[in-house]
Amino acid sequence: MASIAEYYAGKSVMITGATGFMGKVLVEKLLRSCPEVKALYILVRPKAGQSMQQRVSDMMKCKLFDRVREDDPDFHQKIIPISSELTQPSLAISPEDVQRLTACINVVFHCAATIRFDEPLKHALQLNVMATQQLLSLAQQMHHLEAFIHISTAYANCNRKHIDEVIYPPPVEPRKLIESLEWMDESIVLDITPRLIGDRPNTYTYTKALAEYSVQQEQDRLPIGIIRPSIVGASWQEPFPGWIDNFNGPSGVFIAAGKGILRTMRANNDAVADLIPVDVVINLTLAAGWYTAVHRPKTALVYNCTTGGINPFHWGEIGTYSHIEHHVMSSFKRNPLEQAFRRPNANITSNYLINQYWILVSHKFPAFIYDLFLRLSGQKPQMMRIFNRLHKAISLLEYFSSQDWEWSSENMSMLMGQLAPDDRKTFNFDVRQLNWPEYIDNYCIGTKKYVLNEDMSDIPAARQHLRKLRNIRYTFNTLLVVFIWRVFIARSQMARNIWYFVVSLCFKFLSYFRASSTLTK
Numbered sequence: 001m002a003s004i005a006e007y008y009a010g011k012s013v014m015i016t017g018a019t020g021f022m023g024k025v026l027v028e029k030l031l032r033s034c035p036e037v038k039a040l041y042i043l044v045r046p047k048a049g050q051s052m053q054q055r056v057s058d059m060m061k062c063k064l065f066d067r068v069r070e071d072d073p074d075f076h077q078k079i080i081p082i083s084s085e086l087t088q089p090s091l092a093i094s095p096e097d098v099q100r101l102t103a104c105i106n107v108v109f110h111c112a113a114t115i116r117f118d119e120p121l122k123h124a125l126q127l128n129v130m131a132t133q134q135l136l137s138l139a140q141q142m143h144h145l146e147a148f149i150h151i152s153t154a155y156a157n158c159n160r161k162h163i164d165e166v167i168y169p170p171p172v173e174p175r176k177l178i179e180s181l182e183w184m185d186e187s188i189v190l191d192i193t194p195r196l197i198g199d200r201p202n203t204y205t206y207t208k209a210l211a212e213y214s215v216q217q218e219q220d221r222l223p224i225g226i227i228r229p230s231i232v233g234a235s236w237q238e239p240f241p242g243w244i245d246n247f248n249g250p251s252g253v254f255i256a257a258g259k260g261i262l263r264t265m266r267a268n269n270d271a272v273a274d275l276i277p278v279d280v281v282i283n284l285t286l287a288a289g290w291y292t293a294v295h296r297p298k299t300a301l302v303y304n305c306t307t308g309g310i311n312p313f314h315w316g317e318i319g320t321y322s323h324i325e326h327h328v329m330s331s332f333k334r335n336p337l338e339q340a341f342r343r344p345n346a347n348i349t350s351n352y353l354i355n356q357y358w359i360l361v362s363h364k365f366p367a368f369i370y371d372l373f374l375r376l377s378g379q380k381p382q383m384m385r386i387f388n389r390l391h392k393a394i395s396l397l398e399y400f401s402s403q404d405w406e407w408s409s410e411n412m413s414m415l416m417g418q419l420a421p422d423d424r425k426t427f428n429f430d431v432r433q434l435n436w437p438e439y440i441d442n443y444c445i446g447t448k449k450y451v452l453n454e455d456m457s458d459i460p461a462a463r464q465h466l467r468k469l470r471n472i473r474y475t476f477n478t479l480l481v482v483f484i485w486r487v488f489i490a491r492s493q494m495a496r497n498i499w500y501f502v503v504s505l506c507f508k509f510l511s512y513f514r515a516s517s518t519l520t521k
C-alpha cells in the first residue's frame with residue numbers, strides 16, 4: 001500500500017484558508033514531506049488593499065517556509081493561487097478556474113472559516129455554512145476527487161459533555177435557517193441570535209455544527225473526512241518548535257500575561273486544558289486525506305483531534321496551582337517579553353468574586369494610576385482602553401477554560417494503527433509523547449519570536465526592565481505603607497494599639513518558629 005508521501009505524489013490538492021494559521025502549516029508540511037505533490041491550488045481573496053498575488057508572495061517569504069525553501073528554492077512554483085471570495089455566489093471563482101479545478105483536483109482540504117466568537121450570525125452562516133455547501137457542490141463536479149477533508153472544531157458540540165466521533169443532529173436544518181434569515185434585517189438577526197444559538201456560547205460553534213451536518217449530507221456522493229481539533233496552539237516539533245502567528249485562543253492570553261497586563265483569569269484549575277499543537281492537527285489531517293482516498297470508508301469518518309483523553313493537562317498546571325511551578329509565568333520570567341507593563345504574575349481562579357476582586361486590584365487600579373501618570377505628563381491615556389478590550393476577549397474565552405469535556409478518539413487511534421512505521425514518524429500525531437512543560441515553554445518563546453517579532457538577543461534588557469519594575473513595586477508599596485500609617489494609624493490611639501498588637505503578635509510567632517526550628521536541628 002502507498003505511503004502517505006507516495007499517495008500525494010503527482011496529486012493536485014485544493015486548499016481553502018491557506019493564508020490562515022493552520023492553512024499555512026498545511027501548505028508547508030505538504031511541500032516538505034510530500035515533495036512529489038504536483039500542485040497546490042490555494043483559494044485566496046485580495047485583502048486590505050493587497051492583491052491576491054501580493055498576499056501569496058508575502059506568505060511564501062514567511063519564516064515558516066525556511067525549511068522548505070532550503071530543500072527546494074523553487075517551491076513557490078507548485079503553489080497556484082485561485083482568486084476566490086468564499087462569501088460570494090459561486091465562491092467568486094471565474095468559470096475558467098472552475099474548469100481548471102474540476103478537471104484536475106484530487107484532494108480538497110477545507111480550512112477557511114471565521115473563527116471569531118463575536119461574528120454576527122449572518123456572516124458566520126455565510127462563511128462557515130453556505131461557503132462549505134458551495135464548496136461541496138464544486139467538489140461534486142470534480143472528475144478525479146479522492147478525498148474531501150473538512151476542518152471542523154471539537155467544540156462544535158460543546159453543548160454536550162461527552163462528544164463521540166459522530167455527527168449529532170443539528171440544532172436547526174441549515175437550509176431552513178438560511179432561507180429564513182435571508183430576508184431579515186441585520187438588527188433583527190442580532191436580536192434573535194441568543195435564542196437561535198441556544199446552549200452554545202457563540203455563533204462560531206453554532207455555525208461549525210451546522211457546517212458538519214451539511215458536509216455529512218454529501219457523504220453518499222463524496223469521499224469525506226471531518227477533523228475536529230480542540231484548542232489549536234503553537235507547533236510542537238515542526239517545522240520548528242513554537243511556531244505561532246496569531247493572538248487567538250490561549251496565545252493572546254499568554255502574551256497578555258507575559259506582558260504583565262493580565263493578572264487574573266477565570267478558569268477551572270482541575271479542568272482539562274485541551275490544547276493541541278498545530279503540527280499534530282496537520283499531520284492527522286494529511287493522514288486522514290490519505291486514508292479517505294486509499295481506504296474509501298463507506299461513511300464520512302469524524303476524527304476528534306484532542307489531547308485530554310490521552311495525555312491530559314490542566315488549566316491549573318498552566319497558572320498557579322498547588323505549588324507546581326506555573327509554566328507560563330516561569331517561562332516568561334526566564335525569557336521576558338520586551339517593555340512589560342508589570343512583572344508577569346497571574347492568578348487563575350474559578351471563583352467569580354475572587355476574580356472580580358483581582359480585576360479591581362490588579363487590573364483597574366494600576367490602569368487608573370498609569371493613565372493618571374500619562375495624563376499628568378501630557379500624554380494620551382491608554383491603559384483603561386487596553387484593559388476594556390482584554391476583558392471583552394477574556395470573557396469570550398472563559399466559557400472554554402471553566403468547563404470540562406470528554407472526547408472519544410478511537411478514529412485517531414485507528415488511523416495511527418493504519419500508518420506504516422515511517423509515516424508514523426513523518427506524520428506524527430501521537431500526543432502521548434508530548435511533554436507539556438517543554439511544549440508550553442516553546443509556545444511562550446514562540447509568541448515572543450513569531451507573534452511579537454521580538455529578538456532573543458534583547459532578553460538581558462528585558463530582564464533589566466523586569467528588575468526595574470520590581471524596584472518600582474517595592475518603592476510604591478513602601479510609600480503606600482507610610483501613607484496609610486501617616487493618614488490613618490498615626491492619628492488614632494486605638495488604631496495605633498491594634499497596629500502594635502499585630503506587630504508584637506508577628507514577632508512572637510517569628511521567635512516561636514525560630515526557637516522550635518533550632519530545637520529540631
Ligand SMILES: CCCCCCCCCCCCCCCCCCCC(=O)SCCNC(=O)CCNC(=O)[C@H](O)C(C)(C)COP(=O)(O)OP(=O)(O)OC[C@H]1O[C@@H](n2cnc3c(N)ncnc32)[C@H](O)[C@@H]1OP(=O)(O)O
Binds near residue numbers: 116118231
Ligand atoms: C492568568 C493567565 C495565565 C495562565 C493562562 C491561562 C490560560 C487560559 C487560556 C484560556 C483560553 C481558552 C481558549 C479557548 C478557545 C476555544 C476555542 C475553540 C477552538 C476553536 O475552534 S477556534 C479558534 C478560537 N478562536 C478564537 O480564539 C478567536 C477569538 N477571538 C475573537 O473572537 C476576537 O479576536 C475578539 C476576542 C472578540 C476580539 O475582537 P476585537 O476587539 O475586534 O479585536 P480583533 O480580533 O479585531 O483584534 C484587533 C487587534 O488586536 C490584536 N489582538 C487580538 N487579540 C489580542 C490579544 N488577546 N492581545 C493582544 N492583541 C490582540 C489583533 O491581532 C489585532 O491586531 P491587528 O494589528 O491585526 O489590528
Ligand SMILES: NC(=O)C1=CN([C@@H]2O[C@H](COP(=O)(O)OP(=O)(O)OC[C@H]3O[C@@H](n4cnc5c(N)ncnc54)[C@H](OP(=O)(O)O)[C@@H]3O)[C@@H](O)[C@H]2O)C=CC1
Binds near residue numbers: 021114115
Ligand atoms: N485556531 C484554532 O484554535 C482552531 C481552528 N479550527 C478550525 O480550523 C480552521 C482554520 O482555522 P485557523 O487557521 O486558526 O483560522 P484563521 O483565521 O487563521 O484562517 C482563516 C482562513 O480562512 C480564510 N477566509 C476567511 N474568510 C474568507 C473569505 N470570505 N473568503 C476566502 N477566504 C476566507 C482566511 O483568509 P484571509 O487570510 O483572506 O482572511 C484564512 O486563510 C477553521 O475551520 C477553524 O474553524 C478548529 C479548532 C481550533
